[in-house]
Amino acid sequence: MAEPILPGPLAVRVRAPAKINLTLRVGPARPDGFHPLATVYQAVSLYEEVIAMPAEPGVIDIRVSGEGADQVPADDRNLAHRAAALLARRTGMSLGVRLSINKSVPVAAGLAGGSADAAATLLACSVLWELDLDHEELLPLAAELGSDVPFALLGGTAVGSGRGEAVAPALARGSYHWVLAFADGGLSTPAVYRRYDELGPTPPEPFEVSAGLMNALRSGDARRLGPELINDLQAPALDLMPSLRKLVALAEEYQALGVVVSGSGPTVAFLVESEADAVDLTVALSGSGLCRSARYVTGPVQGARVLGV
Numbered sequence: 118m119a120e121p122i123l124p125g126p127l128a129v130r131v132r133a134p135a136k137i138n139l140t141l142r143v144g145p146a147r148p149d150g151f152h153p154l155a156t157v158y159q160a161v162s163l164y165e166e167v168i169a170m171p172a173e174p175g176v177i178d179i180r181v182s183g184e185g186a187d188q189v190p191a192d193d194r195n196l197a198h199r200a201a202a203l204l205a206r207r208t209g210m211s212l213g214v215r216l217s218i219n220k221s222v223p224v225a226a227g228l229a230g231g232s233a234d235a236a237a238t239l240l241a242c243s244v245l246w247e248l249d250l251d252h253e254e255l256l257p258l259a260a261e262l263g264s265d266v267p268f269a270l271l272g273g274t275a276v277g278s279g280r281g282e283a284v285a286p287a288l289a290r291g292s293y294h295w296v297l298a299f300a301d302g303g304l305s306t307p308a309v310y311r312r313y314d315e316l317g318p319t320p321p322e323p324f325e326v327s328a329g330l331m332n333a334l335r336s337g338d339a340r341r342l343g344p345e346l347i348n349d350l351q352a353p354a355l356d357l358m359p360s361l362r363k364l365v366a367l368a369e370e371y372q373a374l375g376v377v378v379s380g381s382g383p384t385v386a387f388l389v390e391s392e393a394d395a396v397d398l399t400v401a402l403s404g405s406g407l408c409r410s411a412r413y414v415t416g417p418v419q420g421a422r423v424l425g426v
């Protein structure tokens with residue numbers, strides 16, 4: 118019979134948001150293979166939920182349920198598994214953890230669902246193991262795990278640099294209405310970056326976040342933000358999944374304020390003026406036959422946070 122394991126909490130429930138990239142400018146590949154980025158992230162109201170429970174020393178056990186769970190490995194290929202292992206190693210923690218991941222963010226969608234799982238796991242394990250680490254202390258570990266993990270901890274609207282892992286909050290007003298169209302199937306992030314290299318990056322475009330985008334965010338005016346949305350990975354994503362072109366083209370037909378492929382795709386994010394417009398567009402996209410489903414979300418929202426202990 119197993120012994121009682123520890124005196125800490127019996128379960129810690131954390132949620133972390135999906136992200137979209139309002140701008141994603143990509144520079145030429147670095148010697149380590151990663152591409153330098155100038156990006157603006159926004160966290161949106163689509164969440165991964167992770168519950169961490171005590172387990173025997175050394176054990177990291179993962180159960181995955183929800184959206185796309187059958188495509189997610191439950192072993193050490195899972196970023197949440199690696200997050201728990203990294204935190205344990207760095208803090209000398211010998212206790213184990215049982216993780217229950219409930220997914221709402223589609224897999225390989227350009228929305229950083231796996232990164233949200235990792236961010237939520239860092240925070241959940243930190244509380245479960247009573248390590249008492251705050252977001253600031255978790256950020257360097259998050260950066261080791263993946264380019265999008267620090268932003269999933271931070272949330273809000275933020276400028277990302279380096280390979281995406283260096284994040285700084287951006288001055289942004291207001292709340293924005295988005296409709297996310299989930300394509301049939303996913304795109305592999307490394308494959309999209311490879312295609313980007315093959316197609317040839319398109320300088321002389323400046324490899325930086327435009328002043329126009331930052332000013333639009335400061336004004337809180339969605340009408341000004343719409344034309345500023347830009348993603349250098351959109352061309353390679355459309356090249357790998359040509360059916361996305363028709364989906365993107367619907368923005369004009371439905372008079373969205375702006376449209377952009379999120380991250381490495383294939384999710385397409387439509388910016389609209391109001392909740393009513395978002396509901397109309399969600400219905401239209403869902404019935405278009407051009408995507409698997411569509412979902413209304415708002416942004417910015419908070420990063421990873423504890424819902425209950």
Ligand code: C5P
Pocket residue numbers: 150151152153154262263264265279280281306307310
């Ligand atoms: O950091 P992350 O694990 O999310 O990156 C996944 C892959 O995407 C990398 O292995 C790399 O091929 C590509 N990538 C890149 N440049 C970035 C971020 C990711 O080339 N800035």
